[in-house]
Amino acid sequence: MNSLSFSLFLTIFLLSSRIAHAQAIAQQEQYATVAGTVLNADNKAVNGEIQFYEITAKQGYRQLIVQCMESVDSLGHYACDRIPAGSYFIVFRPSSSKISETGSGGREQAYIYPLTYYPDAASSDRAEIVTIKASANEELNMVVKEVQSLSISGGISQRPSNVSIRLTEHSDYLDLPVSTSVRYDPNDGHFQLSSIPTGGYLIDATWYINGKARHASAIVRANSNLAGVNLSEDKPVSVHFTVAYPPEMVKPSPGGFNRNNPLSLQMDCISAGAKNKYNINLNGNGDYFASEVMPGHCRLSLSREENVYIRSLKWGEQTLSVDGFDVTGESSSVHYAIDLGATYGTVSGSITGGAENSDEGIVMRAD
Numbered sequence: 001m002n003s004l005s006f007s008l009f010l011t012i013f014l015l016s017s018r019i020a021h022a023q024a025i026a027q028q029e030q031y032a033t034v035a036g037t038v039l040n041a042d043n044k045a046v047n048g049e050i051q052f053y054e055i056t057a058k059q060g061y062r063q064l065i066v067q068c069m070e071s072v073d074s075l076g077h078y079a080c081d082r083i084p085a086g087s088y089f090i091v092f093r094p095s096s097s098k099i100s101e102t103g104s105g106g107r108e109q110a111y112i113y114p115l116t117y118y119p120d121a122a123s124s125d126r127a128e129i130v131t132i133k134a135s136a137n138e139e140l141n142m143v144v145k146e147v148q149s150l151s152i153s154g155g156i157s158q159r160p161s162n163v164s165i166r167l168t169e170h171s172d173y174l175d176l177p178v179s180t181s182v183r184y185d186p187n188d189g190h191f192q193l194s195s196i197p198t199g200g201y202l203i204d205a206t207w208y209i210n211g212k213a214r215h216a217s218a219i220v221r222a223n224s225n226l227a228g229v230n231l232s233e234d235k236p237v238s239v240h241f242t243v244a245y246p247p248e249m250v251k252p253s254p255g256g257f258n259r260n261n262p263l264s265l266q267m268d269c270i271s272a273g274a275k276n277k278y279n280i281n282l283n284g285n286g287d288y289f290a291s292e293v294m295p296g297h298c299r300l301s302l303s304r305e306e307n308v309y310i311r312s313l314k315w316g317e318q319t320l321s322v323d324g325f326d327v328t329g330e331s332s333s334v335h336y337a338i339d340l341g342a343t344y345g346t347v348s349g350s351i352t353g354g355a356e357n358s359d360e361g362i363v364m365r366a367d
């Protein structure tokens with residue numbers, strides 16, 4: 001190798017090294033480190049796990065991505081590194097929730113540590129969304145408050161011999177599984193869920209007959225001990241959509257509606273933990289039907305979203321969130337009205353939505 005070739009090789013090697021070093025630094029600067037404590041009102045550590053869920057957008061809809069799950073140590077400390085910059089829900093899940101204390105008159109009153117949302121909320125509708133900046137060293141401390149333990153009881157009409165009952169905190173924002181003690185008597189179908197804080201819940205029961213899964217569900221609100229909740233097997237319903245198109249979508253437009261390039265309405269539902277998808281082609285007519293829809297929690301999206309969006313979704317006079325509405329089995333059919341909008345290069349509306357992380361049983365829903 002002559003001197004000229006060697007000099008050229010050395011120059012290229014040094015340049016490549018500098019580029020790689022600069023890329024490594026740039027990549028590191030995209031992340032943050034977050035640490036803090038999780039303590040109770042007496043400044044004592046609470047055993048459990050801290051969970052960071054990043055709120056991101058995919059195809060115009062928000063979804064929750066797990067970025068950190070770390071156990072809290074014996075002093076209540078936790079640390080999460082390489083956290084991407086963004087907006088987060090931060091949740092603490094206690095490993096043991098039940099606490100017993102003796103109240104006035106010698107009566108024993110049960111208290112629990114609930115799922116807690118940053119900084120100290122016992123329900124997701126009071127949680128704060130945290131913005132984490134790149135390259136930051138953040139300190140985020142949480143306080144876990146003891147709350148009175150409640151119970152939910154009722155019966156399953158079919159009285160299956162073996163059943164799995166799942167409890168999920170149910171709100172306008174997200175769904176998270178809740179740890180609870182479950183008792184079930186197959187002789188009369190009676191069940192009891194205990195060690196539950198005040199809140200809104202989705203109860204799912206699953207059992208099998210001849211290898212086929214059967215489901216029953218109910219949405220309840222527990223402000224005190226709740227009894228008499230009846231679960232009966234979910235039956236499929238027919239969903240009727242009436243779609244209103246804006247004038248600019250009726251005629252062929254660049255990227256807009258036309259019969260050669262139809263829109264597709266997609267409905268994603270979670271029913272008893274199972275994901276079901278329903279696809280409806282919007283061919284320019286006003287009424288569409290999805291049959292055999294299992295009751296559950298659903299969201300709507302469009303196959304093309306660059307120029308078209310869902311302006312509103314209504315059930316009767318009630319306006320629903322496009323990314324979080326419940327299809328119930330209270331009747332054999334349900335009717336929704338959809339109002340579509342078109343932008344064609346301008347911003348004339350907004351879209352809100354959600355997606356589920358099926359591995360964690362979590363659904364994010366935004367305002």
